[in-house]
Amino acid sequence: MAMITNVFKTIAGQIELVMGIVVLIGLLLQKKKPIDVVMGVVKAVVGVMILKQGSTLLQAAYKPVMEMLKATFGVTGIITENYSGMAAINTAIPELVAIVPTVMLFGFLINILLARFGPLKVVFLTAHTMLAFATLTVWLANWFFGVEGTQLLIVCSLFCGVFWTVMPAWTYRYSKAFAGNGFTLGHISGMAAVISSRIGMLLGHYDAKNPRLFEEGEEDEEANGRFHSLTRLFNDSTVVTCLLMTIVLGGGCLLAGREAIQEAAGATNWVVFTIELGASFTVGIVVLLAGVRMMIAELVPAFKGISDKLVPGAVPSVDMPVFYPLAPFASVLGFLGAFLGEFVGFFVLLATGSATLMIPGIIATFFDGGIAGVFGFKYGGRRAAFFGGLVVGIVQILGGVLFTTMSGLGTLGATYGNTDFGTTMMLLTAVMKAVGNVWFFVAVLAVIYGLACVLLRRYFVEE
Amino acid sequence: MLKVYAVCVNGVGSSLLLKMTVEKAFRELGIEADVKHIDAGQFKGCRPDVCITTPALARTIGEREGMILITTTNFMDVKVLKGKISEALGRE
Numbered sequence: 001m002a003m004i005t006n007v008f009k010t011i012a013g014q015i016e017l018v019m020g021i022v023v024l025i026g027l028l029l030q031k032k033k034p035i036d037v038v039m040g041v042v043k044a045v046v047g048v049m050i051l052k053q054g055s056t057l058l059q060a061a062y063k064p065v066m067e068m069l070k071a072t073f074g075v076t077g078i079i080t081e082n083y084s085g086m087a088a089i090n091t092a093i094p095e096l097v098a099i100v101p102t103v104m105l106f107g108f109l110i111n112i113l114l115a116r117f118g119p120l121k122v123v124f125l126t127a128h129t130m131l132a133f134a135t136l137t138v139w140l141a142n143w144f145f146g147v148e149g150t151q152l153l154i155v156c157s158l159f160c161g162v163f164w165t166v167m168p169a170w171t172y173r174y175s176k177a178f179a180g181n182g183f184t185l186g187h188i189s190g191m192a193a194v195i196s197s198r199i200g201m202l203l204g205h206y207d208a209k210n211p212r213l214f215e216e217g218e219e220d221e222e223a224n225g226r227f228h229s230l231t232r233l234f235n236d237s238t239v240v241t242c243l244l245m246t247i248v249l250g251g252g253c254l255l256a257g258r259e260a261i262q263e264a265a266g267a268t269n270w271v272v273f274t275i276e277l278g279a280s281f282t283v284g285i286v287v288l289l290a291g292v293r294m295m296i297a298e299l300v301p302a303f304k305g306i307s308d309k310l311v312p313g314a315v316p317s318v319d320m321p322v323f324y325p326l327a328p329f330a331s332v333l334g335f336l337g338a339f340l341g342e343f344v345g346f347f348v349l350l351a352t353g354s355a356t357l358m359i360p361g362i363i364a365t366f367f368d369g370g371i372a373g374v375f376g377f378k379y380g381g382r383r384a385a386f387f388g389g390l391v392v393g394i395v396q397i398l399g400g401v402l403f404t405t406m407s408g409l410g411t412l413g414a415t416y417g418n419t420d421f422g423t424t425m426m427l428l429t430a431v432m433k434a435v436g437n438v439w440f441f442v443a444v445l446a447v448i449y450g451l452a453c454v455l456l457r458r459y460f461v462e463e
Numbered sequence: 464m465l466k467v468y469a470v471c472v473n474g475v476g477s478s479l480l481l482k483m484t485v486e487k488a489f490r491e492l493g494i495e496a497d498v499k500h501i502d503a504g505q506f507k508g509c510r511p512d513v514c515i516t517t518p519a520l521a522r523t524i525g526e527r528e529g530m531i532l533i534t535t536t537n538f539m540d541v542k543v544l545k546g547k548i549s550e551a552l553g554r555e
Contacts, residue, residue, distance in 0.1 A: 126476050183539045228522065235523040236504040237473050293475050297500070300479055316539065319476030325517040325536035 012098060015090075016048035019101040019295065026302030040298040047298075050291030055087030058284025059414075064264040065252045065277060066413055069357070072256040076410065079248075080342075080400050080417035081361030082132045082188075083288055088414035089139045096138055096148065103134040103156040108303060110161025112310055114449070119457035121314045122172060123307040124164035124186045127296035129319070133188055134160055136416060140429065143408040145438040155438050162445045166452040167420065168317035170194055173459045178213050178378045179326060186317025189368040192419040195395065196334070196372035196388025200379025203387065214381045220329040231332060234366070241285055244362045246278025252359065253277065285363070320367045327374045333382060334373020334389035338365045341393020348394075349401060356405055358397045364417030368392055372419075395422045402426050406433055465489075465496040468509055470516040470524065474502025481538040485515055488544040494552070513551075515544070 011017045023044035027037045062079055069077040090097050108130065115121050124130065137156040141147055147155060167190035174197040175184045185193050200206070204214070224231060234240055253261045253274045265273035307314060324331040342360035349357055369389040376388030399422020404415040406429045415421070435441050469485050471478035478500035489496040501509065503520050511530060518534045526532055531551050535544055 125480070128475055182537065224519070231519060232523045235472055235520055237502060238504045289473065289475055293479075293500075296475065297479055301483060304483060316480075318480050318539070321471050321473070321477040321517075322480065322538045325519065328517075328519040 013095055015098045015100060016045045016052070018098055019048045020045040022101045022105050023295075023298045023302070025105070026299060026306075030302055030305050043294050044298045047291045047293070047295030050294065051288055052090065052291075054284055054286075054288025054291055055083070055090055056284075057287055058084060058087050058281065059091070061277065061280035061284050062249060063413070065249050068256040068260045068264055069252055072260050075355060075357050076413065077252060077357045077359050078404055078410065078413060078415050079359045079361045080365075080396055080415060080421075081363055082416045082418060083285065083363075084361065084414045085409060085412075085416040086132045086135045087288075088409070088412040089135050092412050093139065093142065096142055096152070097135055099153055099156070100131065100134045100138055102153060103138060103160060104130050106153065106157035107134060107160025107164060108306075110157055111164045112307060114161060114165045115307075115311045115314045118165070118449075119453050119460055120165050120169040121311065121460050122165060122168040122184060122186070122317050123303075123311060123314045124168060124317045125300060125303055125307070126186045126317065126319045127299045127303065128292045129187050130160070130164070131292070131296075132416070133163065139409070140407060140432060141438065144432045144436070145441070147438050151438060155442060158442055158445055162449045164317070166449060166456075167191075167424070168315070169452060169456045169459075171317075172315055173456055174375055174379075175323075176459060177211060179323065181315055183318050183322060184315050185320065185323065185371065187320055187371075187418065188416070188420040188425075189320060189364070189371055189418040190420055191395075191423040192368040192372045192388075192392045193375040195391055195419070195423075196376035196384070197379050199388045199391060200376040200381075200384035202380065203376075203384040204380030206379055213378050214327075216327050216329055216377075220327075220382075224329040224332070227329075227332065231328075234332065234335065237363075237366075238282060238286055240366060241362055242278050242282040244278070245281045246275065248359060248362065249277040249281060250274045320371050323374045324370050327377045327385070330373040330377030330382065330385040331370035332373065333385040334371070334376060334392075335366055335369035337386040337389025337391075338369025338372060338393035338396070339389075341390040341395075342397055343393075344390075345394045345397025348398065354401060356401055356410055358401050358404070358415075360393075360397070361417045364396060364419075365393060368396065368419045392419050395419060397422070399423055399426045403429055406430060465494065465513055466511040467496045467498045467513040467515065468506060468511045469498060469500045470503050470506050470514060470520055471500070472503060472520070474500060474505065477538055478502070481515065481535075484539055484541055484544055485548075487541050488548055491541065492545055492549060494548075513548075 027040045066077045137159045168186045171190045171193045172184040261270040372388040372392040373385040376384035403421045403426040404410045409415045469478045469481040482500040513531045515533045521534045
């Protein structure tokens with residue numbers, strides 16, 4: 001008996017095996033053929049293991065630069081990138097993160113229940129975001145409340161379930177007008193859409209009684225054509241991540257000086273070391289994404305199947321790029337704005353002598369900037385697309401630094417990057433810090449959900 | 464069986480959704496298709512019969528001999544995609 005319990009404990013302590021079980025349940029619920037079930041479970045387990053390897057590679061790529069900055073300037077440099085945050089948490093609390101797949105499953109089920117019986121009919125389907133977010137809730141709950149086991153599972157699942165319902169419902173209020181009721185944004189960048197829509201409404205003199213939405217015309221199409229080589233670059237995430245991270249990480253190195261670089265590089269020539277940093281970072285991301293892709297390809301159809309069956313007519317909340325075709329040129333403008341905003345934020349931190357420096361992680365800039373571009377443009381035209389992006393970039397850095405230091409992620413030398421972390425999550429972290437008790441926090445979550453229902457329910461009433 | 468690829472920038476989230484929509488469209492049209500999803504960078508090495516993506520990415524991918532390129536601006540709309548697929552396949 002003791003041996004059996006031990007085996008169970010060991011399985012429950014391995015994130016990839018727990019993920020395998022979660023996917024198994026999903027596939028059985030869909031009544032898949034036995035061979036498909038076997039294939040799906042294998043892919044989920046292998047996918048998570050690839051993801052772990054990618055995490056190690058990713059950390060190995062940026063850590064030397066951060067250590068260099070620390071040794072030379074005494075500042076803690078932290079890259080605003082979700083996967084670096086997730087990777088660091090996985091390494092820091094390996095026994096606790098094994099609960100993550102279960103949190104994902106229960107969080108999703110709470111989302112389904114809230115959509116089925118509550119007024120906010122949205123279902124969160126972006127599984128890679130769910131994984132990153134569920135991992136973060138485990139870290140936060142453990143950091144602030146020290147909870148483990150069942151308590152950890154309860155508070156994290158509720159946190160996820162409420163967040164995955166409220167944020168998409170909030171973005172739906174803005175996306176409904178131009179994207180219809182077929183989908184809305186399901187990501188941890190919801191605030192990029194909200195902020196940019198508000199800026200758009202301001203710049204476009206939006207009138208609720210006589211709403212006017214901007215459409216991209218021939219002129220934008222032409223402008224897009226003129227930037228053809230630029231958009232081609234942005235259409236390949238491997239290339240754009242590598243080039244920009246080479247600039248960011250290489251720049252960090254050069255600030256520290258040649259001797260410091262040579263020390264970190266060891267036997268490798270310091271120039272080669274600096275040039276290859278961005279590429280090594282990209283290798284980590286590409287490997288990590290290969291694992292994520294393999295894993296979620298099994299999970300998302302199951303989630304979609306469950307939601308179609310239990311909450312027919314709910315608005316699926318999906319990943320950011322689904323929005324870019326609605327205003328492709330605006331998404332590029334938004335990205336350029338966000339890129340500039342991140343550097344504005346970075347130099348503000350530098351100028352104010354902040355002990356923690358947020359280093360633009362590019363991926364969140366790229367994607368959230370695109371979202372800010374689309375939402376800003378729809379309500380306020382081109383200017384709003386750019387300025388929406390700019391504000392989002394600044395918020396990611398300046399809000400992000402508060403989030404990182406308060407959440408304890410700073411102690412790991414990593415953080416998350418999307419706009420929600422510099423805004424809503426920053427506030428929620430402050431609340432967690434203030435309440436200091438796990439059940440008080442659960443009550444706060446209930447209040448947030450209740451408020452959201454009151455404020456947002458009218459957008460879900462069919463005309 | 465048709466070899467079909469759904470393509471997006473990262474090949475993780477949105478192309479997976481597009482893939483699910485495309486699968487449903489083919490199923491409803493009664494056409495047998497093996498649908499995979501991938502990012503635009505890696506798509507270079509793939510040789511499918513049909514590629515479905517956004518207009519912006521289609522410019523990057525470009526027309527290819529022997530490949531049908533279909534573009535959509537709505538990843539979730541099965542009806543629109545069904546029309547586009549049957550139109551594109553009918554022309555061949």
